[in-house]
Amino acid sequence: MTNTLRLGIAGLGTVGTGLLDIVTKHSASLAVRAGTPIEVTEVTARDRDKDRGVDLSGLTWAASPEAMATSENVDVFVELMGGDGEPAKSSVEAALRAGKHVVTANKALLAMHGNELARLAEENEVALNFEAAVAGGIPIVKTIRESATANQISRVYGIMNGTCNFIMTKMRNEARDFADVLAEAQALGYAEADPTFDIGGFDAAHKLAILTSLAFGREIDFSAIYVEGIEHIALDDIKAADNLGFKIKLLGVAVETEDGIEQRVHPTLVPKGSNIAEVEGVFNAVGLEGDSVGELILEGAGAGAGPTASAVMADIIDIARGNVVHPLGLPVSMLKPYKRARMRAHEGGYYIALELFDRPGEVAAVAQHMANQNISLASIMQHTSDTVEKGAKRETAPFILITHDTMESDVRTALDEIENGGHLASKPRVIRIERF
Template identity: 55%
Template sequence: MTTEPLRIGLAGLGTVGAAVVRLLDQKRALLTRQCGRPIEVVAATARDRTRDRGIDLSGVQWLDDPVAVAQADNVDVFVELIGGDGEPALSAVKAAFSAGKHVVTANKALIAAHGVELAAMAEEQGVLLNFEAAVAGGIPVIKTMREAMAGNTISRLYGILNGTCNYILTRMEDEEIGFEEVLAEAQSLGYAEADPTFDIEGNDTAHKLAIMTSIAFGTRIAADDIYLEGISNITLADIRAARDLGYRIKLLGVAQKTDRGIEQRVHPTMVPIESQIAQVDDVTNAVVLETDLLGALLMSGPGAGGEATASAVIGDVADIAKSRPGRQHGPALGTPAKELAPYEKARMRSHEGGYFIRFLVRDEVGVFAAIAQRMASAGISLQSIVQRDDPDSPDHASKAIILTTHATMETSIREAIAAIESDGHLRGAAQVIRMEPAG
């Protein structure tokens, strides 16, 4: 057993990178005992060398180019925390592989865009590509899927994968605050970026979902083949109606294997209030894996933040420290890159499930019956249908009609809504939220 230190080259010293350096120093003795060898940061790079990050870099070699860090002779593992799906992160990771070095990254965008290519390079070089921190923060879902669930067949996975969105939806429900106000609060607290589009429109969730889908089903990553809806159109009226019906609204990423292909979707979802995933609040993330041997396995924990993400990075580094020369490494995506199947996309409009639909209609005789008739004509079985006053209509000129359906085809829902719109009864677009039998 070697006692030589595992030498780390670190690119990116933002919140996560600084936390990695700090925790490696604080946990030095514990990690040495657990891994059988010390772990040391020997080289680093970042945009601003002079910035005070509250960490000691006095013994660390500073290089101005991430590629130089990746290729440095005194580096065993390149840790990429730059971010982004292109340069300089991509070239630096490729340079590390070309130099025969292991790579650890928290970069979900990079893995979603180039994961198959990078996995193939790692396998050809006989080195590791670890990316636990790229999905669900501190929750060890990648390691669980790749290693601990060997022999299990996953049929469906879903989860709350973005802490910003979960925080917003939780605050809207708990405090009766509108979306824009809560978003501004999240930005002031650092939970949301100045430009929050990537989070609130579902793109961040989609990247994470695409990575998990590849591992779960042995297919190539297909981040561009995901049905996508964000939470920016969720209103307090939706939150209240869901609560009255015994549901909560969560932004879920869902992937499942069907006889028509693989369905990936990200959208606001109504989940039963008594379900486990409905209890996941604030910035916490959760992932559910539905398997043949274990049944439904739920994992939850902090989905973002410096220490949570740094914990996942250090876990990946520790796995490398424990590995021994000559050991055969498992494939980065759970299946050898050359054996990943082409991604076959199931048509989203063939998705079958229940729906919540809220119409804002003119307060006229016969509208309620006309909507019910249109639903029946489309072959849709209604679970409930109620009519309420519209609190935003002081002249009582409009009403809200809220209905939920039994399992039905998405094409049927769209057909019925189009017919209702053509009748001229609506005052604004219909709100449609899918319902999941979430555990």
């Protein structure tokens, strides 16, 4: 390495141009903080002729990400292209093998290949830093890996997808339907034309897979995550939850249980007034519970050029300062295999929305099926749906049940029996409750 730390940036989209902006604007103060000048020497992207609104003169345009990864003019390969396939995977591997430090914001790559990449970084004694991959500008990777390392962590959780939080917040505050708010999110650029990845919970699951490994000293196992998105949440659910003292958020939660570690992403009822319930709009928040530190929660921007590039730059400065740590907190050889706790064994409260036939004895029958599974009900509320005109005669009645803590398998059994008993006019809607 020369005295100057030389960056090669692969990917000049939102985050890549955001990073170039920071390096250009703050070069003097960054050099002081890092203890060495930092400069960009090479860049690359797909389209060389695209106007990106940044000055690329004086920079070498690398023929490909792979070529840049092994260039002798690059000390740190900054991967900002995205995706768990090519060219991100092979260029990161090539950089690590060539003894280059790597900084990436790529959660998909880490979630799918993080164990092997961390091993490669260790073998080559270089850094693999990925702060921006989880919740953008929020420094949760460093918090878990370094600041909270004295703790036994029992739970890590968060709102890790700004698109979903924006939609849930707008639905509640403006009493609008899911499809209507999704269309607005797309128009504002918060949601992709194909929003499945965000609203289906997969983006949050990528981030959770990384956090689980860091928090519990386990190998990353994305395939073990239970994932449920927000696309089935009805405005009626949001209103009913509100009346009962809850908001609905898409949460990622990893928690240690006697059976193993639960990793789950799903819409969740959280108590109004809790820290996590107050995180609104596109904001993200990640919390952890440690035996010594207690509860920590960090809130901030989970995406966007500035916040994400801020996290990427912090990773680069760590390298300049010689602060190179095991990417997943422990040597990969010391990580335990991930042990999955079955979702059916999950214990917690449940919100259950039932459309019952409006006949005598139906509520009592439902209560009996619940009692048969030892499910104790905290409340039963007849809910007035806005989807039926006031005064109209209806043949069904919407009920909301809130259970005390109970086992998920018991809830599923009870609901199967209620459905099979012919009590329901439509499928039940079930949302888990998380205690804070």
